[in-house]
Amino acid sequence: MESLYKIFQASFSSSCPISTHQCAIVIDGRALFETKPNQEIQTIREYAPQLLKENIRNLLITHERVDIVFDLIETKASQCFLKINDHSDTRNNYQLRGNDRIETLFRKFVHSNQIVLTTCIQNCWMEPELIQHLPPNRLLIVDGPDPTAIRLKKYHTPEPDYLLESYHAQLYTRILMHASGISIDECQSKVIIYTNNIDVILIAIALGFSISLQHLLIKSRYPRAQENCFIDVKSIIASLRQAAIDPICVLTLHVLSGCDTTSFIGNISTEKMFNCFFKDSHRYSNIKNLNCIPPPYKSITACAQLLIDCSSFGYTAELLDELRALMADVRIKDRARTNVASTLPPKTSAFNLHCLRAARKIKISIDCLDSNPTPPPLLQSGYENADIAGKFKIK
Template sequence: MNRLMGDCIDFKKNSCDSYTEVTTSSIPLRTPNGSSITFIRDEGNKILSVYDLKYDDILDIDHHHELIHNNRAMITARIRECWSTQTCIDALPKGKVLVISGPDDAAVTLKRSDRPFEDYLLVSSHIEADTRLFIHAQAMSFDDIKSIVIQASDTDVIILAIAHALSFNVDNIFVKSFNTRAKLTTYINIREIALRIKYKFSINPIILLVIHALSGCDTTSFIKNISKPNMFRTFFSNTNRYESLNDFFRLPLTTNAISTAERLLLDCFSSSNTVSSLDALRGVMARSAFKRNRSSFVAPTLPPSNNAFYYHCHRASRQIQIWHQVYQSDMVIGSMDSWEGYEIIENEIHLKWLSIEHLPSDPRLSVCGKCS
């Protein structure tokens, strides 16, 4: 534990900032005995083996990875407990403050020669560290700190940082990201990117949250054959065309917002196509494949149906609300099963794709016409 804390301290010795923030996320999941326990990340519907660990327990080396993976919230709580001991506090550099938040709603502030205390300004009900860290960044800006460095390699954090960069009263915001391929550490000037987007395209960078959610993330769904760079490039090629995407920040989700998102997706396939709906594009692409005798390859290449994309947009809408409310300490977002786009099947949450039957009611439509 001291070594892990030392990694944070070494980072601070080479910088001029006063604060180090260690933020984790949490979400309640069901355990085999029906009780509730908190985990770092959403593991979907997996039932995990969990343990009531103590900070001085010795971990089983043979099953170390599984133990860590299945008990991340519990271990995070024990790390916070260890770091709050006097031995670790005395190891902090003078003049530096270490703030630890998660896996519950509390945030503990540690400072050399002081007792640990909970900072009630940083109490948060957020279930994602991706959003929770922005409450901490905002609090730092209130303390007249003019430069903030966020250490993260997650795409969500980078996009959120650009989208919210102009909301902070600071001079500089950087994301320190480690490139696993190049084995290099990169500092991304987030505020500069946000300013360029604002002045070059005359838009609020907050709209990036919508494009990011629509192009796919872990809590929504992904659109096959349409990459995230493709959708971003298409959007920036004509931002005025997609102005109604701002309606995704409002509830309930409007038909106009979904129609504009559909137009964006259609343009991702081809900006020159004249079709007015995804269903129409599916028909055009299917006919073209049949004419070229490529019928066996047509299904994987088709865009989602209008019905499927409707539910995708509602999943994106929920995630956009989470990302948009980063400064709300008590974020109120309904559970997944209370939103369109998800459904309960055998007591498990699944993505919903259709509100119609998978097969047509008329059996004659289930065959090509050449079959008997």
């Protein structure tokens, strides 16, 4: 996020730069649970109307439509990885009912019960008494934890929205699918997405040109600050295209820098990768094709060249293995270093596998407008079977 802000400051603003007329909102459902229950609230049934009346109703007064997107019930697709750094708590598997009490340690309660809590709150919102709290002629759509979204409208019974039915394992791709779905609705020409998820922001930039909206904004937080900001996605896309840069490159840079399911590149930060790319974007333009399965040789070569140029080293190298050997030769003579290997760039073979994993993640991201996409096979994307049945690990 900080890299984006430094490069595209003109597209960030502290106040909403557009009117709310014909404007819809898409909310990352996890953000709702940042609202703690009021002091007098004791049960989930009491907490559900608090969210509806204090958070959602106010948005529906000024906006014609609000979509709330929650995590889906965990599928095999989201459970199949052994992550590099997995310190998550064990999730509870019991069901919650409306009259169940909310634990005092609310954040821990949400973390341990997010899916069942979402189900319970959605069921409460579907009750006729709570639907009447919605402003008239306004539409609330709740998506998750089931694949089918529910339409809620005052004086109407709840009904499924099959156009938004999806089986995406990732929340961030389903959020963009909602923005695309709203663009088909002739009543709304503008969408504001409420999220702090950097993946949503970057996918929006990568695909925003193909989403037929007059304005696409993201309400998030300024880097290293608690204040909210509005990111004008269409403005960033226009700046990139004016510089002859494919917007998908921004997503590619982020994924290439690494995560728990693709692997990390030591000593190369996302910010360094962004800065190096934007100094001479034409030199690395072929990274835009990393989403192809399998990724073309020119694309992997461009990614490797970017990594070589990111390495702060006084020697010139054409290949990663050559750079690795030069750096090892110098640093092994430094007696103050206790671990030379961790300071070296990856071998060419290891980086090629990293690119396969990155390509898979990018492909899944840009397929988000498809309600039932088929992800590339794991065993052909830089992963191998783990010792635990049904699990995969980085090769």
